Amino acid sequence: MKTAQAPDRSAAVHPLAEGAHPARRPGTPHRPLRRKLTDQARAYAFLLGGLICFALFSWYPAIRAVIISFQKYIPGSSPQWVGTRNFTQVFQDPEFAAAWRNTFYFTLIALLIGFLVPFVTALVLNEMRHAKSFFRVVVYLPVMIPPVVSALLWKWFYDPGAGLANEALRFLHLPTSNWTNGTSTALVSIVLVSTWANMGGTVLIYLAALQGIPGELYEAAELDGANILQRVRHVTIPQTRFIMLMLMLLQIIATMQVFTEPYVITGGGPQDSTVSVLYLIYKYAFQYNNFGGACALSVMLLVLLGIFSALYLRLTRTDD
DSSP: OOOOOOOOOSSOOOTTSTTOOOOOOTTGGGHHHHHHHHHHHHHHHHHHHHHHHHIIIIIHHHHHHHHHTTEEOOTTSOOEEOTTHHHHHHHTOHHHHHHHHHHHHHHHHHHHHHTHHHHHHHHHHHHOOSSHHHHHHHHHHHHHSOHHHHHHHHHHHTOTTTOHHHHHHHHTTOOOOOGGGSTTTHHHHHHHHHHHHHHHHHHHHHHHHHHTSOHHHHHHHHHTTOOHHHHIIIIIHHHTHHHHHHHHHHHHHHHTTOOHHIIIIITTOSTTTTOOHHHHHHHHHHTSOOHHHHHHHHHHHHHHHHHHHHHHHHHTOOOO
């Protein structure tokens, strides 16, 4: 009688034993990598148009401006390298200090007026029960007007003779003003123009943020006896803090580049009281034909805004 022999397991190798490799199809390890590369190539192909636009209209002009700021450049002639002479020439210009002083002053007044007015307007529109859509269109309408047209309308409005502003003051038996013809009132008058022309978009952004606040928070505040000012302080402002900070940064960057209003309404006057940095850049380039000085001023403004933006985002950053 034959006895059953145990199978020889020493020759069998477990698939997961050391040195053993499962059977693979030829080429299968490369499929995930190939698919990943294909997806990335397709994504960059879709982004190619935007990248080309940014390269041609943003990155290249910025790099070119930095290069020209160290050159004596006249269109149609070969540039000459002059080092930091353009920066020295700009620093010695009497209008340089006035332009920066006016720009900072304009930014400060614009923050006091142009940052508060859109927020209050959005609060009022958010509380309205009737004709809300109509008033939204009315508030946003100035944004749809071309900036030059808006500035020309306000220039007629501020006319010291037959302008609508002084006519209204005469009708109310109030003293008239020089508006843009006075050194003490010209910059404030321009701030009012800029605020009126640009507040529509900001108001709509605030409205969207206000409508995203849960109503339960306001109900809880009312049950605690909070009045409208306390609800705004303890509910509305904390809930819209991120939007307010971002809009403040964007507004500072925009007001530091004010140009249309001084150029159209006052021409930088009276007595250089409304000359801004961007308007001085325009004068260097197209009146003085000094493109090197214009680019030097542009680089200064770029560096200042970059440093401010980095510090601002650093100080307002919150850890999640």
